[in-house]
């Protein structure tokens with residue numbers, strides 16, 4: 001007898017297929033993460049101010065928004081399995097006070113966000129907030145799975161920036177380099193449960209939230225460079 005759809009999808013979460021592209025959603029997410037990692041600048045080639053800016057913009061975004069995004073995911077899902085996975089994630093985030101860990105990390109690296117750090121990412125952050133507010137379960141869980149998958153690979157880069165700023169504070173980067181591996185896996189299980197529950201929501205552009213979050217993360221890392229190249233481009237066209 002054929003295994004029920006929900007059971008098949010939740011026991012093999014990484015096999016969830018994107019009907020549009022034909023490849024697994026996890027493959028598409030992994031490719032996005034690979035591209036992001038390949039585009040990171042070398043820490044040794046950054047100035048102290050550029051290193052400070054990346055840590056400060058990362059802190060400006062993550063300190064006050066991760067719990068909000070994950071709460072949005074909780075409100076948007078329909079299956080008990082997803083609710084329980086997301087609650088576990090939130091319990092750890094709040095119980096271990098991850099925003100406090102991130103604040104200590106930024107303070108130790110002398111990279112507490114300023115007004116201009118917050119302004120540099122504000123439009124891209126607003127776009128993500130508006131997307132989260134739509135409470136679209138499948139797309140939002142996928143966005144969070146992308147985030148957790150990317151962050152655990154991003155942590156060594158962030159830790160190196162802080163170290164080059166003279167910081168020895170490693171709790172935030174150590175914790176997120178490890179626990180987010182399990183979080184990513186669990187969120188893909190939640191995704192499978194949501195797709196099985198609401199097949200209609202699994203059609204169309206599933207990576208909508210992923211793309212918006214990717215743009216925001218690019219702004220965190222490349223804000224200075226992007227501004228520089230936009231200025232350079234406008235100077236060239238003005239000639």
Ligand SMILES: [Fe+2]
Pocket residue numbers: 093098176
């Ligand atoms: Fe966290």
